[in-house]
Amino acid sequence: MNWETFQEGLFVSGVGMGVVFVVLIVLQVTVVILGRFDRMTEAAPSDEPAASEPAPSAGSPATSQASTDVSPGVIAAIGAALALAEEELSPAVSSAHASARTVVVHPGNSWVQSGRARQMSSHSPGAVERRSL
Amino acid sequence: MNWETFQEGLFVSGVGMGVVFVVLIVLQVTVVILGRFDRMTEAAPSDEPAASEPAPSAGSPATSQASTDVSPGVIAAIGAALALAEEELSPAVSSAHASARTVVVHPGNSWVQSGRARQMSSHSPGAVERRSL
Amino acid sequence: MNWETFQEGLFVSGVGMGVVFVVLIVLQVTVVILGRFDRMTEAAPSDEPAASEPAPSAGSPATSQASTDVSPGVIAAIGAALALAEEELSPAVSSAHASARTVVVHPGNSWVQSGRARQMSSHSPGAVERRSL
Amino acid sequence: MGDTGISAIWEGIVALGEDPRMIAMWFIAGALLYMGIAKKKEPLLLVPIASGILMANLPLGELIRVGGEGEPPGFLRVFQDFGLTTDLIPLLIFLGLGALTDFAPMLSNPKTILLGAGAQAGVFMALIGALLLGMTGVFDFGLLEAASIGIIGGADGPTTIFISTRMREIGQALPDVGVRDIVGATAVAAYSYMALVPIIQPPLIKLLTTKKERLIRMPYAMRPVSRRTKILFPIVTTIVVSVLVPKASPLIAIMMFGNLLKESGVVERLSNTAQNELMNIVIIILGLSVGATMPGSVFLQTETIAIFFLGLFAFMTATVAGILLAKLMNVFSGGTINPMIGAAGVSAVPMAARVVQDMAQKEDPENFLLMHAMGPNVAGVIGTATVAGVLLALVPALVGN
Amino acid sequence: MGDTGISAIWEGIVALGEDPRMIAMWFIAGALLYMGIAKKKEPLLLVPIASGILMANLPLGELIRVGGEGEPPGFLRVFQDFGLTTDLIPLLIFLGLGALTDFAPMLSNPKTILLGAGAQAGVFMALIGALLLGMTGVFDFGLLEAASIGIIGGADGPTTIFISTRMREIGQALPDVGVRDIVGATAVAAYSYMALVPIIQPPLIKLLTTKKERLIRMPYAMRPVSRRTKILFPIVTTIVVSVLVPKASPLIAIMMFGNLLKESGVVERLSNTAQNELMNIVIIILGLSVGATMPGSVFLQTETIAIFFLGLFAFMTATVAGILLAKLMNVFSGGTINPMIGAAGVSAVPMAARVVQDMAQKEDPENFLLMHAMGPNVAGVIGTATVAGVLLALVPALVGN
Amino acid sequence: MGDTGISAIWEGIVALGEDPRMIAMWFIAGALLYMGIAKKKEPLLLVPIASGILMANLPLGELIRVGGEGEPPGFLRVFQDFGLTTDLIPLLIFLGLGALTDFAPMLSNPKTILLGAGAQAGVFMALIGALLLGMTGVFDFGLLEAASIGIIGGADGPTTIFISTRMREIGQALPDVGVRDIVGATAVAAYSYMALVPIIQPPLIKLLTTKKERLIRMPYAMRPVSRRTKILFPIVTTIVVSVLVPKASPLIAIMMFGNLLKESGVVERLSNTAQNELMNIVIIILGLSVGATMPGSVFLQTETIAIFFLGLFAFMTATVAGILLAKLMNVFSGGTINPMIGAAGVSAVPMAARVVQDMAQKEDPENFLLMHAMGPNVAGVIGTATVAGVLLALVPALVGN
């Protein structure tokens, strides 16, 4: 209502636009990194489907620097117990998984085609109803 | 329990039956009017699919007679803004709508047939389950 | 934490194992009785589909021995009114019911086959997802 | 420690011995399950209600406990408190019913609407009957109970539950008024007699109509109903009924909203969910909650027998009143209305209409009355909701004086 | 007794005479139903919202009553208290939206993400506009109201409802601060203008772009996205956004959880339910609850007109800002970005992206921009959720001083 | 103003620095997501639980905040308060499980029922183990915690959550008793080890059975089960178990009600909804709520490691006890019972039964044990519910003294 409130509004606007740009730039960088990682594994396909997942586990020592009343050993023990336990159970499962990987690694053309198909059919009522809630 | 309560019961019954008849008669009149309107538009099909809708908008001055702290202008402005805004967007939409109208205007025979079909199939389990909850 | 708590734990364990065995033995006996009853009705198929149901109704006098402020007559009246009211409505219903009975009485081979089929298909993903929530 | 353990082991059997009415209720639950499962009568409601009765009559009543000391309220108590007492559950049933109901037979044949009014006489006959029984001093029925009993005659399950819950809550909120908890008894009576409509109505119809009347054919080339009318009808009905009987507005507005979802044709996914998944969830909760209002100590009263007799009386008088009104209309319309369709005004959709159809075809296989009977049938639902509104408006004011 | 009865019979008509704004609201509800049903614009929300408006404007307001004396809170009041005020319902919508959203177009083309930021300028332009109008003394807009109005420019229905409900509740909890209830007005404005995006945006796009710019083709042989990336994206986004803007975490975390259900591929039944049955139930409750915030006495204020104008202003400035940012990026990228896709940053998924696609094809039938426009489109949703978090973090602190 | 803004901008990062246990929890959530998504182990629960863990460990904890000052309780807090603490959500899971479970293998082969009892020894071995660890002074386990840890051995997720929530609430309601919040740890342990049953059981089975025993064939021409028996079984079981162990009645009665919906055959739409849409909604809420009980400050305790070791110990002793009981029965039955089916008594339906089937076929491809193992498997569920009832009856009374 008064001048002070207006100034607060300007402040909120400035901070808001700044934060939005920061957040989306960080996300953009993240997505680029994820994409790089995809192309790396595409070039040299590994047998570890989600190698990125265990990796951070190793990075957990960062937590030990802070003032927790829990030793990093405790954390590592719990995390490792969970992560190790589910190693390969049956060949059937892992082979099914491997074939799924193949699809992931070379999906190029089919994805583009389906994208194009979606463009063509974008006026269908189903597509319209999907969003805008 | 006592005589007074019994009298109250009689009173409730009298009022109740009266109100039920009034309500259903009013509804009956309303339905008849809606039906008349259908046959009018059937005889002289207009291009305004729901002409009845904007019409009452014009009748809203009735509200100005009462002691509101809002001028009828305000009401009219809001209502009109909303009503005007969505005027025809694309020919595709309006032609689809027009064809829908055609179905509405001449549905006679098919409706009767479906009604008859429903009579015949009224013993199907689906029909039985539909209600009585 | 202390010795007393440990003793309580032993007590809970003893009672718990005992109760579990009692409950499952009682259930086992119940299931055996239900099975006997099946074979009895299979041998001499009766026209009363669920004769076991009205029977206990007759057994309700047991309740009259207790200190209720409701006479057994009241209970019997309510129960009987409900039980009697739905006696046979239309031949269509009862014949449909009778044919359903036939299925119940001689399901032997088909059930075994379906059981075997289920064994064979037990590795399908649908089956896996069904439980363990 | 030993004492605690030993008493805990036997507490179920001891509790059963102290209140054997539980066992009696098991047989009542069994009878309702038999009616629902073996006889396939109203299974959607009777199976959950009977299961709720069973659950409310287990030793210690864990499923209906009030809670406290680290124990939450029982499973069914939570449903009752958040679903039944707030009206949420019966009203959500109305939402689904609205989305399931086709008002076209009524819209194409408006003169049959009035027949939905006649059958409401059954409500008030039973209401007065309950008060008369109350005056004998044998049965403890005041105006609140009489209203709950009367509404059984509306032949509408959720409306019955709605009104009897309201009346109970209103009575409990009034400091000087006592009120019985007859929600369960009225609900079971309503659903039971709805299941029995094909038995209750035919003899009365035969008694009150001549063969000549029953042979009256009604043309089935009905007037078509435009989509616009079907869409405007629920909107206009909401406004008209709510202005005339504001206390009926929850029932009417929500049922008509459900119907609008269906008839609008643009929100099919909402309409489907209201008819199916949401409806099914609500039916389960409603049935269990209603069943759980019937611990033996509440249900096994002399009053319960009276409620069942009055409920039957309500269904019968409703049928009679509907037929008599239809006979009257037949006279004034020059013999073009088959008086049997008046019996369909008792709602119990679609059983009452189907009874009429069956009786008509038995005497004349070429006489199709189903669509004509559906008019009064669905109009009867609106009529009963109106009556519910009148009861909600008048009864608390009269009792509160 | 007679008095009670007679007053009860006329009370609906009397109440209507005392507050005829109800009748005005019927026509507003009718206009929204017309837009939803006849024009098929946003019917999923407009039909329930309009029905909620109708229900909130029936005599005696039975469906929105507070309750007491044996009467529970009204049907819609219960939904408002347990669904809207707790954020539960808008957040469950976000769950479903997350399960419906395909982030692949954005993941395969990361440079378009930034375009989701530009359009957020519309939020703040409208916020400042509202404060300027507030300074005239004609309209009663403080910072809380300005934030609620600004968020309309995010073109995101549930976020708008989320923020305007939060701001109202925060204002009501502060003893020295007054706050208007503009939840209904902002929600209706947001959904109405989302429906009108195909009318609002094209003239602005034409005005701000040259024909040469509109003819820029963008290759549609996009980079494939691995399943792993699709799965890691929602997890990483939840963490990144929540660390940078903790107050945005409910919106982001729940939308991303919905997306994880979908992309994980192992819990299809949960993903389907989140998209369909749960979503439908929540849409019904959300629409009715929002509609029910608009009794005539609340909605028919001069401020409402200002809200609608500011909302339109917000959509327009968001479009303009999005296009200008895209033009800038086009210059720096050497002419490879069609500036029109900046307009898709206003969210309104997928309408804004489709507008771009249609305009591109009108000038060059071989130019397929939909997938490129979907990137800014879904990034705009994340951007608006971020803005919502900033508003929640700053505004209460500033107002509370 | 500047201060407010600047502190608000950094508050997420600051909060993370002050409690880096959040980051550790992200990796635990990641490990569970890996197990659920990449390894497809129990994804229906592990994906929501892991997501709940993530949401509970975001800076400022917006999703689990208590609320106040215009802010409602966080999204997950609402679910916890209205779903977990009231038992509603685990019991609704039981409803769906009941509707999914086919008791026919057990009904046609009643002698295998008893094998469901043996495996419950695992519960009590772990309970005593927890008390022994508590006596060392290193771990803070009283009788309440020991009961929650023991029930992990029941290999039944919802029962574990039900009991550990109850024990926590009972402890918090007792003024002189301290209790740890181990709901999340016990639930994650239970679901993790259920996922690992195919790894845990085979070595133990091999160790405890001879090759000759494993080769015992059991005829699969089982006795047919009538529809009447299938319908009467859930009704009778509800009554029998509830009379003997009243505190088990919520679990048993609701599971058996679900089974009755299925077996009655007349309310298929209710049965389907209980199995599908309702179940899915409840799974989402359950998983998120359970995950949300694990902020790093609660979960990262030395006790958690002990809980995981005791949980594994519980699964192993349950398997051993089941096999030993089966060996005993084999001796008394003259060598007609393959002792491996005793291992299926640990529930974990249907994994434990499938393990037995796989091991039997590995040694003799013509030996079909699945149906015989399903008997103890589903009987184990009833057995564990019974044990839960005993714990609920005895533990609070003993602790409260």
Ligand code: NA
């Ligand atoms: Na009726």
Ligand code: NA
């Ligand atoms: Na946006």
Ligand code: NA
């Ligand atoms: Na078990």
